[in-house]
Amino acid sequence: MSHKVLLDYGSGGRASHRLIRDLFLKHLHSPGLSRLDDAALIQDLSGPLAMSTDTFTIYPLFFPGGDIGSLAVHGTVNDVAMLGAVPKYLSCAFLLEEGLEMHELEKIVRSMALAANNCGVQVITGDTKVVPRGAADRIFINTTGIGRVIADPAPSGSSAEPGDAVLISGTMGDHGLAVLAHRQGMDFETAIISDSRPLNDLTVQLIREVGQIHVFRDPTRGGLATTLNEIALQSALEIIILEDRIPVSQEVQAGCSFLGLDPLYMANEGKFICILPEILADKALKVMRSHTAGKDAALIGHVQEGHRGRVVLRTSLGGQRLLDMLEGEQLPRIC
Amino acid sequence: MNLINEFKDPALCRHILEQIQAEARTPFRVMEVCGTHTVAIFQSGIKSLLPENLTHISGPGCPVCVTSDQEVGAFLNLAGKNLLLATFGDLMRVPGPGGHSLKAAQAEGARIQVVYSAFDALQLALSNPRDKVVFLAVGFETTAPTVAATLKIAREQSVSNFFVLSMHKLVPPALAALAADRDIQVNGLLLPGHVSAIIGVEPYSFLSREFNISGVITGFEPLDMLQSILILLRLSKQKQPKVVNNYKRVVADQGNPRALAVMQEVFIPGDALWRGLGNIPVSGLKLRKEYNQFDAWQVFDPKAPDIQMPPGCKCGQVLKGQILPHECPLFRVGCTPASPVGPCMVSTEGSCAAFFKYSL
Ligand code: SF4
Numbered sequence: 001m002s003h004k005v006l007l008d009y010g011s012g013g014r015a016s017h018r019l020i021r022d023l024f025l026k027h028l029h030s031p032g033l034s035r036l037d038d039a040a041l042i043q044d045l046s047g048p049l050a051m052s053t054d055t056f057t058i059y060p061l062f063f064p065g066g067d068i069g070s071l072a073v074h075g076t077v078n079d080v081a082m083l084g085a086v087p088k089y090l091s092c093a094f095l096l097e098e099g100l101e102m103h104e105l106e107k108i109v110r111s112m113a114l115a116a117n118n119c120g121v122q123v124i125t126g127d128t129k130v131v132p133r134g135a136a137d138r139i140f141i142n143t144t145g146i147g148r149v150i151a152d153p154a155p156s157g158s159s160a161e162p163g164d165a166v167l168i169s170g171t172m173g174d175h176g177l178a179v180l181a182h183r184q185g186m187d188f189e190t191a192i193i194s195d196s197r198p199l200n201d202l203t204v205q206l207i208r209e210v211g212q213i214h215v216f217r218d219p220t221r222g223g224l225a226t227t228l229n230e231i232a233l234q235s236a237l238e239i240i241i242l243e244d245r246i247p248v249s250q251e252v253q254a255g256c257s258f259l260g261l262d263p264l265y266m267a268n269e270g271k272f273i274c275i276l277p278e279i280l281a282d283k284a285l286k287v288m289r290s291h292t293a294g295k296d297a298a299l300i301g302h303v304q305e306g307h308r309g310r311v312v313l314r315t316s317l318g319g320q321r322l323l324d325m326l327e328g329e330q331l332p333r334i335c
Numbered sequence: 336m337n338l339i340n341e342f343k344d345p346a347l348c349r350h351i352l353e354q355i356q357a358e359a360r361t362p363f364r365v366m367e368v369c370g371t372h373t374v375a376i377f378q379s380g381i382k383s384l385l386p387e388n389l390t391h392i393s394g395p396g397c398p399v400c401v402t403s404d405q406e407v408g409a410f411l412n413l414a415g416k417n418l419l420l421a422t423f424g425d426l427m428r429v430p431g432p433g434g435h436s437l438k439a440a441q442a443e444g445a446r447i448q449v450v451y452s453a454f455d456a457l458q459l460a461l462s463n464p465r466d467k468v469v470f471l472a473v474g475f476e477t478t479a480p481t482v483a484a485t486l487k488i489a490r491e492q493s494v495s496n497f498f499v500l501s502m503h504k505l506v507p508p509a510l511a512a513l514a515a516d517r518d519i520q521v522n523g524l525l526l527p528g529h530v531s532a533i534i535g536v537e538p539y540s541f542l543s544r545e546f547n548i549s550g551v552i553t554g555f556e557p558l559d560m561l562q563s564i565l566i567l568l569r570l571s572k573q574k575q576p577k578v579v580n581n582y583k584r585v586v587a588d589q590g591n592p593r594a595l596a597v598m599q600e601v602f603i604p605g606d607a608l609w610r611g612l613g614n615i616p617v618s619g620l621k622l623r624k625e626y627n628q629f630d631a632w633q634v635f636d637p638k639a640p641d642i643q644m645p646p647g648c649k650c651g652q653v654l655k656g657q658i659l660p661h662e663c664p665l666f667r668v669g670c671t672p673a674s675p676v677g678p679c680m681v682s683t684e685g686s687c688a689a690f691f692k693y694s695l
Contacts, residue, residue: 184451312695313380315378316345316380317345317349317352317381319379319381319383319384320383321382321694322692322693324692324693
C-alpha cells in the first residue's frame, strides 16, 4: 500500500478492497465485519434498544490520553450507555482526506480496535470515503452504536425529580484543557491528560446494583454547566450545585485560572452525571468510588422545584449565582 | 503552601465580608476597570454577598467593549480587502455598522483566524508567506508589550507580510477622564492587577492627588477583591484618599521596566477614541514611524467611517457606570449574548454579558 491515502482507496475498486482487508479488517475484525456484506446482520439484540450516532473531528488528532480513534469509540459507546443500555455493536464510517499519512490512519484504527475491545463492543459494519485534498481536514470519523436497554424505565434528561441528588463520576475539565493545551503547544508543569474512557461498565453496575437512575448524562462539549442546564430545561426543574463539592484536579484548576477559563464549561470524555433519589446517593457513590471510572465521584448538588430550567451555583464563599449555558465557545481572557 | 487556595479560603473571605458589612454604613460606589475583575466578582459569588449600600460598577475595563465604532468599522473594512486577519476570538461577533461582524464577513468569504496572542499572528504570517496577515490589536498595557515584542521580532527578521492594526488603549488616561467627569459618581476604584504589573503604582497617583479618589491595585482571587474593597471603605471613612498596592505578590511598585521599555520602543502614545468616553488625549498607542511598514493604519488605510451605534444601546452609559446593564431597555429583551446589540454583551468580559450570564 502507498504510504499516503489516495483517492483510489475510496473508489470501491481493488484499492478500496486492499485498504479494507489490510487495514480495517486486520485491526477491527469481528464476525460481522468479516462477512463483508452490504449490511451487518444482528441476531442477538431484542427488547428496548438504544442507538446513538456521533461524528468526530478534532485537532490535534493525537493528544495526551487519546486520539480521534479512541474518542470516536468511547464517545458513542458512552452515549448509548447513558440511556441505561449495554452497548454492543458499532458502525464506523471514515471520511479521509487525500494525502493523509497511512501510518497515522493505521495508528487511529489500531487505537479504535483497542478501545472497542475495552468497551466490550464490536465494529460490525463500516464505510470509507476519500475526498480530494482540502475537502476535509485529514480525517473525520462517524460511529453509530447500538445496545440493549437494561434500565426500566430508561434514564432520561427529562426524568429528574425534586429531591433527587446530583452525582458526578469524577474530576471536571481534563479533556477540554488537555486538548486545548496540546493544540496551543502549552507546557504545564504536570501534564494534563484527557479523561477519554468507556463508562458503560460502571453505568451498568449502577443500574444493576443501585437502580432507580433518573438521569445519566455525560458532560462532553459545553462541560458540566451546559449539561446541567439541558437537564434542568428538559425536566423543568431547578438544579442547585455546590461549587466546593465539584471535583477539579489541581492541575486543571491552575491551568484554567492561568488561561481565564472555567473548568465547568470544559469538555469531558470520561465522566458522567448521575441523578437519582437522595436516599440512594450514598449507595451509588460507594459503587462509583470502587470503580476506576468513578474513583473521584462526588455528590455535587440536588434538584428542586424552584425556578424551572435554571441552574444555581452556591459558591464556596456562600454566594449564589446563575450557572448558565455558554453562548459559543469559551475564549481565553484578553484582559 | 498553595497560594491560589489561600486566597480563595472561604473562612477568611467571610471574615472580611463581615468587616465590609460593618463598614458600609452609607452608600458607597466602587468601580473596577478590568474585565477579569468583572468576571471574577460575579463568578465567585461576591456580587451576591455585598451589602446593599455597596454598589459595584464595571467601568471601561473590557478591551473589546471600549473599542470605538470607528475602529470596528475599520477592521470590518479590512475584512473586505483580501487580507488574512488574525484576531482574538472576542472580536469576532462585535456588531459594526448594519449589524455586520467579522463572523458574518467570514461566512461571506473573508479569511479570519482566531489567535491567542500577537506572536501566534506572526507565526501565521511566517507560515503563509503569500498572504498579508493583519493582527487586530486590542488591549491595554497588559497586551501591548507582547505586541511590541512581536513587532520587534518581525522587524529584526524583516518579515514583510505582517501588520498590526493598533487599537491599544491606556488605562490611566481613561481613569483621569472618568474622574474628571462630574456625572460619574465613584467613591473608590479597584485598579487592574494585570495592567498594574506592567505600569506599577505611580501612574495612578493623580487619582488621590487631583481627584480625592482612592484606588487599590487588586488581584483576582476572592480574598484579593474583598480586602481591596475593605481598604477602600476604610480610606474613605478616614477621608484620606490614597493609591494602595494590594497585589504585591505580583505587582512591583515600579511595574515591569523591561515590558515598559519595549512598549516605548515600538509605540508612541496618541489620542484614542473610547466607546462611551469619546476622544481622550494620549490614551492610545500608535506605532512609531520606524515601524510604519507594519502599521496597518498606514499601509491599508482602512476607512474608519463615522457611524452610529444601533439606537437604544446604552453601552456608553454602562461603561461609565451611569446605569447598570439591566437598566438598559434592550437588556435581555432585544440584546442577548445570542444576538448582541452592543459590544458589552458580546465580549465574555463585558459588563452586560457578565450580568446576563451570572445574575440570578
Ligand atoms: S444591554 Fe445590550 S444594548 Fe444595552 S447597553 Fe448592554 S450591550 Fe448595549
